[in-house]
Amino acid sequence: MTDPVVLEGVSHAFGEGELRRLVLRDVALRMAPGEIVLLTGPSGSGKTTLLTLVGALRALQAGSARVLGVELAEAGEGQRLSLRRQIGFIFQNHNLLGFLDARQNVAMTLEMQPGLGERQRLARADEVLAAVGLAEHRHKPPSQLSGGQRQRVAIARALVGEPGLILADEPTAALDKASGHEVVSLLRGMARQRGVSILMVTHDPRILDVADRVVAMEDGRIVSAPPAGRD
Amino acid sequence: MMRRFESLLLPLRLSWRQLRAERARLLAAMAGVMFACVLVFMQIGFRAALFDSATSLLSAMRAELFLLNPLTTASFRPEPLPRIRAHQALGIDAVRQAVPVYMAQVTWRNPENGTRRTIQLVAFDIESDAMGFSGLPALADALKQPDAVAFDRRSRPEFGDVARLLEARQGTPLPVQIGGRQMNVMGLVDIGPSFGADGNLVLSETNFRRLLPNRDFSSADLVALRLQPGADPADVQARLRALLPPDVVVLTQPDLVAWERRYWEEATPIGFIFTFGSLMGLIVGMVIVYQILFSDIASHLREYATLKAMGYSNGYLARVVLSAALVLAVLGFVPGAVASAILYDVVGSATFLPLGMSWGRGALVFSLIFGMCAAAGLLAMRKLRDAQPADMF
Numbered sequence: 001m002t003d004p005v006v007l008e009g010v011s012h013a014f015g016e017g018e019l020r021r022l023v024l025r026d027v028a029l030r031m032a033p034g035e036i037v038l039l040t041g042p043s044g045s046g047k048t049t050l051l052t053l054v055g056a057l058r059a060l061q062a063g064s065a066r067v068l069g070v071e072l073a074e075a076g077e078g079q080r081l082s083l084r085r086q087i088g089f090i091f092q093n094h095n096l097l098g099f100l101d102a103r104q105n106v107a108m109t110l111e112m113q114p115g116l117g118e119r120q121r122l123a124r125a126d127e128v129l130a131a132v133g134l135a136e137h138r139h140k141p142p143s144q145l146s147g148g149q150r151q152r153v154a155i156a157r158a159l160v161g162e163p164g165l166i167l168a169d170e171p172t173a174a175l176d177k178a179s180g181h182e183v184v185s186l187l188r189g190m191a192r193q194r195g196v197s198i199l200m201v202t203h204d205p206r207i208l209d210v211a212d213r214v215v216a217m218e219d220g221r222i223v224s225a226p227p228a229g230r231d
Numbered sequence: 232m233m234r235r236f237e238s239l240l241l242p243l244r245l246s247w248r249q250l251r252a253e254r255a256r257l258l259a260a261m262a263g264v265m266f267a268c269v270l271v272f273m274q275i276g277f278r279a280a281l282f283d284s285a286t287s288l289l290s291a292m293r294a295e296l297f298l299l300n301p302l303t304t305a306s307f308r309p310e311p312l313p314r315i316r317a318h319q320a321l322g323i324d325a326v327r328q329a330v331p332v333y334m335a336q337v338t339w340r341n342p343e344n345g346t347r348r349t350i351q352l353v354a355f356d357i358e359s360d361a362m363g364f365s366g367l368p369a370l371a372d373a374l375k376q377p378d379a380v381a382f383d384r385r386s387r388p389e390f391g392d393v394a395r396l397l398e399a400r401q402g403t404p405l406p407v408q409i410g411g412r413q414m415n416v417m418g419l420v421d422i423g424p425s426f427g428a429d430g431n432l433v434l435s436e437t438n439f440r441r442l443l444p445n446r447d448f449s450s451a452d453l454v455a456l457r458l459q460p461g462a463d464p465a466d467v468q469a470r471l472r473a474l475l476p477p478d479v480v481v482l483t484q485p486d487l488v489a490w491e492r493r494y495w496e497e498a499t500p501i502g503f504i505f506t507f508g509s510l511m512g513l514i515v516g517m518v519i520v521y522q523i524l525f526s527d528i529a530s531h532l533r534e535y536a537t538l539k540a541m542g543y544s545n546g547y548l549a550r551v552v553l554s555a556a557l558v559l560a561v562l563g564f565v566p567g568a569v570a571s572a573i574l575y576d577v578v579g580s581a582t583f584l585p586l587g588m589s590w591g592r593g594a595l596v597f598s599l600i601f602g603m604c605a606a607a608g609l610l611a612m613r614k615l616r617d618a619q620p621a622d623m624f
Binding site for chain 1: 241248249252533534536537540543544547621
C-alpha cells in the first residue's frame with residue numbers, strides 16, 4: 001500500500017511583489033497508511049495552508065505533493081476536483097447544509113458517486129450515522145442538534161464516501177472539552193476500523209493523545225517530524 | 232442516460248429543498264414572478280385584442296378574394312377604386328360574384344340622449360352573400376326599404392341601447408338621425424367595434440347613395456369576390472393580377488386582414504407601447520428573481536464552498552442555481568396565468584375588447600418568464616465564484 005501523503009520541497013507564498021510573503025518553506029512530510037497525524041503550531045505558522053494544499057483546494061506552487069497517488073504539481077482543476085471526492089473534509093464549523101436533515105447531509109457526499117441509487121445512498125448514510133451514534137437523530141436538521149452531534153454528522157459525512165484520507169481543521173474548536181474529546185476519539189476509532197489516515201490541524205492540547213504522531217510547525221517549516229513508517 | 236438524468240435531477244432537488252426551507256423568501260420570489268407574468272399577459276392580451284378588433288370588420292367578411300386600391304392604408308380610410316374592376320373580374324369563370332363595397336364614416340345621433348358620435352357605414356348588395364355578418368340574412372328584405380339600416384349590436388354603448396329600444400318598438404323600425412338624415416334601424420347584426428370605428432351600420436347600396444348623394448358612384452371602396460365552389464383562391468388571384476391594371480391589388484382574406492393589421496402595427500405606436508410594457512414587466516421580474524437568487528447564494532456561501540471542497544463542480548452548483556430559477560418560473564407562472572385568465576374576463580367585459588387566454592399565448596408567456604428567470608439565474612451565478620473552498624479553513 002502506497003503512502004497516502006508524500007510532500008517534498010513544498011513552498012507556498014501569498015501576495016505579489018513587495019507584499020509577497022512566504023508561508024511554507026521547503027516542507028517535507030510523509031504519512032503512512034492508516035496513520036493519524038496532528039499538525040500543531042501557532043497561528044500563521046502555515047499549517048492551514050499546508051492542509052488546503054494536501055486537500056487539493058489550492059494549486060501547488062513549488063515542490064512535489066503526491067496525495068492518494070496523484071501528483072498535484074501536474075494536476076489540473078479537473079483532476080483536483082476528482083481527488084477531492086476521495087478525501088473526507090471536516091471543518092472547524094460543521095458546515096452542514098441547514099435546509100437538509102442529518103441523513104440528507106450525509107448522503108450529499110454520495111450524490112457524486114455514479115451507480116448509486118437514492119435508496120442505497122440513504123441506506124449507507126443511515127449506517128454511518130448509526131456508527132457515530134446518531135441513529136435516532138437522522139431526521140433532524142442541524143439546527144436541532146447539539147454542537148457535538150453536528151460535528152458527528154460532519155464526521156459521518158466525511159466517512160460515508162469511503163475516502164482514502166481525512167483532512168480535519170480544528171474539529172474541536174467549537175466544542176467543550178468532553179464533547180471535543182468524544183468527537184475526536186470517535187473519528188479516530190472509525191478511521192482505525194477503516195484503515196483511513198487522518199491529517200488534523202489543531203491548537204487543542206487536550207486531544208494530542210489521539211495522534212500516532214504530532215508534527216509541529218513554525219514559520220512555515222516543520223520543526224519536529226520524526227519520520228513515519230519506520231517505528 | 233440514467234446518469235445524465237440524475238445530474239439534472241439532483242441539482243433540481245437540492246435547489247427545491249433550499250427554496251422550500253425559507254418560506255417568506257420563496258413567497259416573495261413567487262409574487263415577483265407572478266407580477267411579471269400578469270403584466271406580460273395583460274400587455275400581450277391588449278395588443279392582440281386591439282389588433283384583432285382592428286380587423287373585426289374585415290374578418291367578418293366572407294369573400295375569398297378582395298380588390299383594393301393600393302394606396303389604401305386602412306379600411307376606415309379607403310381610397311376609391313374604379314367600380315368597373317368588379318365587372319372585369321367577372322371575366323374569369325372562377326369568379327361567381329363581384330360585390331362592390333362602399334364605406335364611409337358619418338355621425339349618428341344617440342336615440343336615447345341626442346349626443347353625436349361617428350359610426351362606420353358598410354354598404355353593399357344585400358342580396359349577395361359576400362359578407363356573412365350574422366343576423367343579416369333575416370334582415371335582407373327589410374333593408375331593401377328606403378332609408379333602412381341594420382345596427383351592429385356589438386357597437387360601443389355610447390351609441391345608445393339600440394337593442395332595448397328596438398325591442399320596445401315591437402317590430403316597427405327605430406328612427407335615428409344618421410348623417411343629418413332620418414333613417415330607420417330595422418334590426419341588429421354582429422360585427423364588433425374596431426380601432427377605426429366604434430360602431431357599424433350595414434345598409435344597401437341604394438340607401439348608401441341616398442345618404443351620401445355627393446359620392447362618385449363609379450368608384451367603390453372595396454370589391455369582394457366570391458369564387459365558384461372548388462376554385463383555388465391562389466390560382467384565381469394570380470389570374471386576376473395578370474388581368475387587371477395596376478390600380479388595384481388582389482388580396483386573399485388573410486392578406487387583407489394582414490394588410491390592415493400591418494397598418495396598426497407599423498404606422499401607429501400601439502405595437503411599440505405594448506411591447507415596451509411587456510419588456511418592463513420582464514425586467515422588473517428579472518430584478519426581483521435576481522435579488523432572491525443572489526441573496527440565497529450570498530447567505531449560503533459557506534455551504535456552497537463546502538460542497539466545492541467535497542468535490543462538487545462549478546457546473547453542478549450552476550445547475551442548482553438555474554434549477555432554482557426554473558422552479559421559481561413554474562411556481563410564479565401557474566398562479567400568474569390563473570390570475571391573468573380572471574383579469575381577461577373582468578377587463579374584457581369592461582372594455583369590449585376580445586381578450587382571451589389561449590394555449591399558444593400561455594406557452595409564449597411561459598417561455599418569456601422562463602427566459603427572464605434563466606437570465607436572472609445566470610446573473611446570480613456569478614456570485615458562486617465567491618464561494619472559495621480554500622478559504623473555508
